[in-house]
Amino acid sequence: MLQIVGVHGIRQGASATTAELSGSWQESLEEGLADSGHAAAVGPLRLTVPSYQGVYPKTATRYMRLGSDAADPDEDAPVDEEEEAFILQALAAYAPSAEAEEDDSPMAGRTLGAGRLTPRLLRRAQAVDRVAGKGVTDRLLWLVREAHGYLRHEETGAAVRAEVKAALAATGARMVIAHSLGSVVFYDMLSRGEVPAAAGGGPGVVSLITCGSPLSWLAVRKGIHTAGVPLSVPAGVEWTNLYAPNDPVNKGGGLSPLAVGVTDIKVDNGKLNAHDVH
Incomplete structure (x- = not known):
């Protein structure tokens, strides 16, 4: 069975559990494979999306609130x-x-x-x-x-990365799908060497798919990337980036102008929900 780990962005983690996120992502992935005609070649798969809502601060902003016990907007x-x-x-x-x-x-x-x-x-x-x-x-x-x-908050970042690392270790997944801020989280993990190695040695993850990634403008921030140096992933990791022209988060463009070793693929995700993980 093909094991995949998904790394969600903030909005997917607003209130969903790991089971809910995993089920929703897997349903979309299976529908896409069926439409493409490649489902039989891929075979059975299991997609695990660890929810990090439990470790992300509940002092969220008025623009996005995490969890049912989040603060009132006026507070x-x-x-x-x-x-x-x-x-x-x-x-x-x-x-x-x-x-x-x-x-x-x-x-x-x-x-x-x-x-x-x-x-x-x-x-x-x-x-x-x-x-x-x-x-x-x-x-x-x-x-x-x-x-x-x-x-900007190391304790928060470390707790989020620990949830993803635990899912990788538990499933043995060698493929990761990372959406929105999730692509920043996983890129950070790769840069820090925090991705578990494969059982027999070598890269633990050999295939990375990013979607709706803000890496083109968030990568210059402290602790994630060195300004002026191209984005890159470790040798042995195949990196594919999906981008939608109407997605405001990636400004409708891919990562290849700023990265080495990435394959950009343009997708049509509509206009109203261009940044949606589905």
Whole structure:
């Protein structure tokens, strides 16, 4: 039986258990294989998607809440200076020309309501929307703030990686499918050498499929990748990246301009749910 481990993004982990995530992903994968005509060649498979909602902070932002006991939106903590700098950098990497579009007048960003975002962030969000399209930042901010929780807090990141590592060890899976922030998590694991080796030695994972990956703009963040160096995976790992033209998270493009050894495949995931894992 082909064993596969999936690494979910934040939204798939909002309240689902490992069993629910695994069942949902496997159903989609089996439907896709049946439609492609390759189901018989692949044979039986089992897809395990470990949920890390139990180790991810419940102090989630108003853009994304994890778990049924998450805080009320009105009780969300405001963005502090360190997180503000992170979001500004992330949005600038997503739309470099947006900085030139910002309104630098004294009251800019101070007349858009209370909320938890600072005037600087509101100005940057408005500028990104002018460059990339209205409403883009509304779809990006949940990912950026939750990514901050992973990339800037070592205890959180280590706990998330431990859940994935345990699933790999328990299943012996040599294929990984990673979606959205999950691709950042697994790339981080590869970079840190935290992926269990195969029983007989050598790479434990030989096939990686990323989908809807924000690695093109989050990889420059501290602790995940060195700026100016191409993205890459260890020798012996075949890396395939799926991207949808209407997905705002990957800006509708693949990773090959920034990575070595990756095969980009363009997919049609519609317009309304272009970032959806299915």
